Amino acid sequence: MLIALVLLGLLLLAGFGIFGFWLLFRVERDQKKAEANADSALDALFDGRSDVTFSGHMRSLKYETVIVGAKERGYKLAQQAGNPKGALTLIFEKV
Helix, strand or coil: CHHHHHHHHHHHHHHHHHHHHHHHHHHHHHHHHHHHCHHHHHHHHCCCCCEEEEEECCCCCCHHHHHHHHHHCCEEEEEEEECCCCCEEEEEEEC
């Protein structure tokens, strides 16, 4: 009985580990996909409005990509909330 419980525990632990690695690789893949399409996404985001809000997360464009893309399109960062390594909200103003 004890051996069966230990084996079940090991199987559950292995399952959580596999799920964790799958989730990590999926997040990385989604961010790479977003970065590959950065120019078109940034063009759509910074479309000439006077104020632009960007809500980012682990699967979206990198913080640095958005900041540099905004500068190249004539915007400056006005406000920031959150963590650049996680969920964040950026507010830009047209210069």
